[in-house]
Amino acid sequence: MAGQSRIGVTGLAVMGANLARNIARHGVPVAVHNRTTARMTEFIQEYGHEGTFTGAERLEDFVAALEKPRRIIVMVKAGAPVDGVIEDLVPLLDPGDIVIDAGNSHFADTKRRTEDCARRGLRFMGIGVSGGEEGALLGPSIMPGGDPAAYAQVEEVLTAIAAQVDGTPCCTHVGPDGAGHYVKMVHNGIEYADIQLIAEAYDLLTHVVGLDAPDIAKIFAEWNTGDLESFLIEITAKVLAKTDERTGGPLVDVIVDEAEQKGTGRWTAIDALDLGVPLTGITEAVFARTLSALRAERAAAAATLAGPAPGRVENGSDLVDDIRQALYASKVVAYAQGFAQMRAASIANGWNLDLGAMATIWRGGCIIRAQFLNRIRDAYAQHPDLDNLLMVPYFTEAVANAQDAWRRVIVKATEHGVAIPAFSSSLSYYDGYRRERGPANLIQGLRDFFGAHTYRRLDVEGSFHTRWAQDGAEVRTDS
Numbered sequence: 077m078a079g080q081s082r083i084g085v086t087g088l089a090v091m092g093a094n095l096a097r098n099i100a101r102h103g104v105p106v107a108v109h110n111r112t113t114a115r116m117t118e119f120i121q122e123y124g125h126e127g128t129f130t131g132a133e134r135l136e137d138f139v140a141a142l143e144k145p146r147r148i149i150v151m152v153k154a155g156a157p158v159d160g161v162i163e164d165l166v167p168l169l170d171p172g173d174i175v176i177d178a179g180n181s182h183f184a185d186t187k188r189r190t191e192d193c194a195r196r197g198l199r200f201m202g203i204g205v206s207g208g209e210e211g212a213l214l215g216p217s218i219m220p221g222g223d224p225a226a227y228a229q230v231e232e233v234l235t236a237i238a239a240q241v242d243g244t245p246c247c248t249h250v251g252p253d254g255a256g257h258y259v260k261m262v263h264n265g266i267e268y269a270d271i272q273l274i275a276e277a278y279d280l281l282t283h284v285v286g287l288d289a290p291d292i293a294k295i296f297a298e299w300n301t302g303d304l305e306s307f308l309i310e311i312t313a314k315v316l317a318k319t320d321e322r323t324g325g326p327l328v329d330v331i332v333d334e335a336e337q338k339g340t341g342r343w344t345a346i347d348a349l350d351l352g353v354p355l356t357g358i359t360e361a362v363f364a365r366t367l368s369a370l371r372a373e374r375a376a377a378a379a380t381l382a383g384p385a386p387g388r389v390e391n392g393s394d395l396v397d398d399i400r401q402a403l404y405a406s407k408v409v410a411y412a413q414g415f416a417q418m419r420a421a422s423i424a425n426g427w428n429l430d431l432g433a434m435a436t437i438w439r440g441g442c443i444i445r446a447q448f449l450n451r452i453r454d455a456y457a458q459h460p461d462l463d464n465l466l467m468v469p470y471f472t473e474a475v476a477n478a479q480d481a482w483r484r485v486i487v488k489a490t491e492h493g494v495a496i497p498a499f500s501s502s503l504s505y506y507d508g509y510r511r512e513r514g515p516a517n518l519i520q521g522l523r524d525f526f527g528a529h530t531y532r533r534l535d536v537e538g539s540f541h542t543r544w545a546q547d548g549a550e551v552r553t554d555s
């Protein structure tokens with residue numbers, strides 16, 4: 077006999093619990109389950125009054141509490157725990173039931189699970205959910221991937237609980253199998269780049285302009301009223317303004333400078349390498365976190381390796397505005413690269429991603445929500461097959477206007493010995509991308525010299541090899 081709950085959530089750590097509460101607060105009856113029962117009973121005690129919940133101790137009771145086709149959201153740690161829950165659920169489910177993984181799973185795992193579940197008559201969906209704890213409760217951005225017919229069964233609930241911007245829900249069907257988790261992965265990659273760029277701006281404002289955290293907080297608050305307006309800039313101002321209760325100084329000054337990571341940024345960079353997409357901003361952001369983690373080595377190197385004599389610039393306020401412009405231009409590059417990667421993945425996987433729709437659902441709820449996503453949405457509305465966002469007049473002009481400041485910032489940072497991997501790699505990408513003729517002709521010449529790897533010529537069709545070390549003659553290799 078089928079139960080009365082419209083949807084189930086298993087895994088009641090913060091994200092799962094908040095999603096379940098968000099769904100119930102929208103008037104949808106929810107069954108809840110957790111592997112450790114105490115967490116489920118505490119959940120019911122604390123939040124049971126917020127909606128119609130059925131708390132189940134055993135998975136069998138949880139499944140029995142659900143309407144058919146059953147819709148089950150799994151919110152457990154990515155990796156083996158997801159497979160474990162699926163294995164436990166499979167014998168209890170009926171054909172057509174829908175299992176929804178809402179964690180940060182790798183898209184290849186989602187593809188595999190979709191196929192495994194299909195073989196067993198079940199429908200599997202991988203949905204990206206962004207917005208942290210608060211988003212899950214009050215309105216996240218949701219990136220659902222999977223069979224469109226399965227999505228149709230959960231669309232009403234997911235669009236209702238998602239953030240809304242100008243009346244549009246931040247949730248749309250992304251594509252089949254792993255597409256939803258892929259888009260969430262790139263979202264996180266862009267999140268890494270955004271955060272790294274902010275950290276580099278903070279480093280420059282501290283060590284080259286000579287400001288302290290409360291002053292920099294004010295600068296970020298002001299930047300949040302212009303082109304840079306976004307959630308991450310807004311919370312940067314708050315983090316920098318926070319006073320530490322123990323020391324009475326800025327809290328940020330006593331936080332250890334080692335960045336941790338759970339893997340989604342690294343996966344984005346690895347996939348970019350596999351696809352052959354230049355993803356320099358996000359990849360540098362991942363490397364910057366790994367370099368930050370070498371704290372003991374850095375301490376030894378700080379005492380050993382030479383750098384320029386420390387000093388501050390004199391025209392501090394000019395540099396502050398240059399840094400703002402450099403941050404904006406680098407951010408445009410990071411998004412251009414992330415969107416180019418999604419386009420390449422869409423083609424490689426046959427996903428048919430609507431990139432304008434991705435920009436639309438990232439405008440609210442998620443960690444990278446920002447004003448300028450409206451511009452990205454507009455760009456894809458006009459040019460759905462756009463190769464690179466930098467080629468759209470709005471972004472072409474934005475970067476053109478910022479480029480002098482961007483270059484000055486990189487010069488100053490280099491003179492002062494401040495590492496700016498994301499700022500500078502973004503500018504190098506920009507300069508490389510806008511060159512009709514780069515230096516790879518020499519790379520081809522060298523490859524041909526040492527390995528007879530051949531080259532093509534500008535003036536004649538075909539493939540050629542020069543017998544560099546023998547008689548110096550050129551031979552055609554494709555005829």
Ligand code: 6PG
Binds near residue numbers: 206267336341
């Ligand atoms: C989100 C966040 C969320 C998580 C990050 C943190 O969109 O809500 O991206 O998924 O906080 O994955 O990632 P790291 O621990 O790797 O920084």
